Amino acid sequence: MLNRLFPDDVVTATATPRMWDAPISPREAPAIAGAARKRRRDYAAGRACARLALRRLGITGVSLPSDADGVPVWPRGVVGSLAHCNGFCAAALSSAPHIRSVGLDAEPAGPLPKDVRQFICSQRETDWIAGQPPDTHGNWYKILFCAKESAFKAVFSLTRRPFDFWGLEVEFLPDSNRFSIGRAPALPSARLGVIGRFAQTGTHVLAGVTIANRNRDEI
Secondary structure, eight states, X not given: OGGGGSOTTOXXXXXXXXXXXOOOOTTTGXXXXXXXXXXXXXXXXXHHHHHHHHHHTTOXXXXXXXXXXXXBOOOTTOEEEEEEEXXXXXXXXXXXXXXXXXXXXXXXXXXXXXXXXXXXXXHHHHXXXXXXXXXXXXXXXXXXXXXXXXXXXXXXXXXXXXXXXXXXXXXXXXXXXEEEEEEOTTOOXXXXXXXXXXXXXXXXXXXXXXEEETTSXXX
């Protein structure tokens, strides 16, 4: 399922049950000092999952501490993203030189609560969802939320400038599982190509965003 979210130059990995209790390295430990058990388990699964993806890139024996923004410090030449949600954990990484950033998010399946919708949508996005079959509106809001979370991760890792969801606009492409980023703060869109993909399972909504140099073919 994760492979549907990214081009071939991005590797993915999903945490196995044993990874939630995987050991962490001394360099990683400060990030969860004093954290609750759930946070420690999420962190352990994320790091173990990321190391599995790194092995698929031929990279072994690395620690993945967090930087001042709470983002994993990836090995030189690697970009990546982690997602945690209700017992699900996954990683997406790439060492391809033309891929500048990736973002991955996972959310629980089911409609997005109505009291949250107003905080994530532009008027254009609201109008688009209103044009879809009424019984799908809540689910489209959840997909939109997940898409924006994945896009935020991808954009933030490049710009290191926080922004709210109103500053980021998603456009779903007709008859596909793809979306594009119509607007994003500080993203040099003239030089970069952005594409997103989403997927749904019985338990989760997933979204992935890839930002790459425009001189490449379709990403």
